[in-house]
Amino acid sequence: MGKLILRDCYIAIDGSDLSNRASAVTIETPADEVDVSSFGGDYHEIDRGLKDATITVTFFQDHDANSVDDVLNPLNDSGDAFLIQVRPVKASAASATNPERRMVGKLYGYSPIAGSVGEASTTDVTIRNASEAGVWRVPS
Amino acid sequence: MAKRYIVTSNRSYRGFEPGERFEENLSEAEESRAVARGAIKVANETGGSVPTDNRPPAEAPAAPEEILSEDELFPGTDEPKE
Numbered sequence: 662m663g664k665l666i667l668r669d670c671y672i673a674i675d676g677s678d679l680s681n682r683a684s685a686v687t688i689e690t691p692a693d694e695v696d697v698s699s700f701g702g703d704y705h706e707i708d709r710g711l712k713d714a715t716i717t718v719t720f721f722q723d724h725d726a727n728s729v730d731d732v733l734n735p736l737n738d739s740g741d742a743f744l745i746q747v748r749p750v751k752a753s754a755a756s757a758t759n760p761e762r763r764m765v766g767k768l769y770g771y772s773p774i775a776g777s778v779g780e781a782s783t784t785d786v787t788i789r790n791a792s793e794a795g796v797w798r799v800p801s
Numbered sequence: 802m803a804k805r806y807i808v809t810s811n812r813s814y815r816g817f818e819p820g821e822r823f824e825e826n827l828s829e830a831e832e833s834r835a836v837a838r839g840a841i842k843v844a845n846e847t848g849g850s851v852p853t854d855n856r857p858p859a860e861a862p863a864a865p866e867e868i869l870s871e872d873e874l875f876p877g878t879d880e881p882k883e
Contacts (some may be wrong), residue, residue, distance in 0.1 A: 676831070676852050678813040727810040731838045741830050754816075 669753035672718060673760070674732050675743040680751050682729050684783070685719040688747060688762055690796050714764055714790035717743055722774065722782040730773055733786060737771035742791040761799040765792040803825070805844040814840045 674684045693710030725727045737744055748761035755761035765790035776782040790796070803824045814835065817823045822844050827835070835841045847877045 673813075673815070676815045676835055677810070677838070727812055727838045727840050735834055735837070739834075740829075741834070743831070743834075 665749055665781075666696055667749065669751045671746065671748045672717070673744075673746040674718075675736060675745075676733050677727055678751075679729060680731060681719065682720050682723050683718050684721065685717075686747055687717045688764075688796060689713075689715045689717075711775045712789060712795055714766075714795040716747065716762075716766065716788045716796075718786045720784050720786060722784055729784070733768065733771050733784075734773065737768045742767050745788055755799045757800060762796050763799060764788070764790055764796045765794065805830075806832075806841045807844045808840070809842050810838075810840045812840065 663725055663786055670680060670683070670686055671678070672680045686698060686734055690712060692712045694703055694707050695710040697708045698704075698706045720729045720733075723730070742765050744765055746763050747762075748759055750759050751758045768786065769789055771786065772784045774782055775784055803826045805822060805824050806814075806827070807822045808817050808819050811819050813819065815823070815825065832843075836843070849879075
């Protein structure tokens with residue numbers, strides 16, 4: 662694929678394609694750093710612990726049916742886990758050169774209105790991992 | 802068990818385009834959320850079935866003669882019919 666400039670990311674929340682209302686997305690999969698240092702050494706010995714996963718998306722707010730608020734508000738109210746799908750190019754199906762990342766996550770907060778006078782109303786949504794699978798890649 | 806759905810909104814759902822029918826194993830919660838916001842609806846397939854009995858209903862006349870007279874059945878012919 663070469664160097665990638667994000668122009669047409671695919672972002673689907675709970676199945677619904679909200680790509681044309683999103684302006685930024687970040688997938689993070691850090692692992693805990695566990696200190697396993699013991700006597701006799703001069704350095705900390707760090708090992709990888711449990712991994713974590715978070716997907717952050719910035720949306721332009723939209724109150725139309727099946728748009729940003731209609732999708733996110735019920736998920737925040739219910740606390741239900743849901744599927745989020747992100748891939749670099751929406752126009753192409755998920756493939757080895759356009760891999761899709763998926764995660765089952767939950768919302769722990771939602772700002773239905775955020776912004777100042779004259780600005781577009783945007784909302785930053787942080788989705789935290791809610792399954793043992795974390796973020797997985799399709800195709801793997 | 803997988804159910805059949807149709808995408809009813811103008812946004813694609815799980816990669817299926819608006820108007821497209823698809824079969825998916827959605828959880829009850831996923832289905833009810835998506836239906837509630839108008840993303841999809843359950844496709845109630847009411848396809849026709851082949852009748853197993855081709856006989857006319859009991860009240861139907863058994864032969865055309867019972868509906869039309871012979872003259873009505875064969876207008877403009879004076880020759881005797883066999």
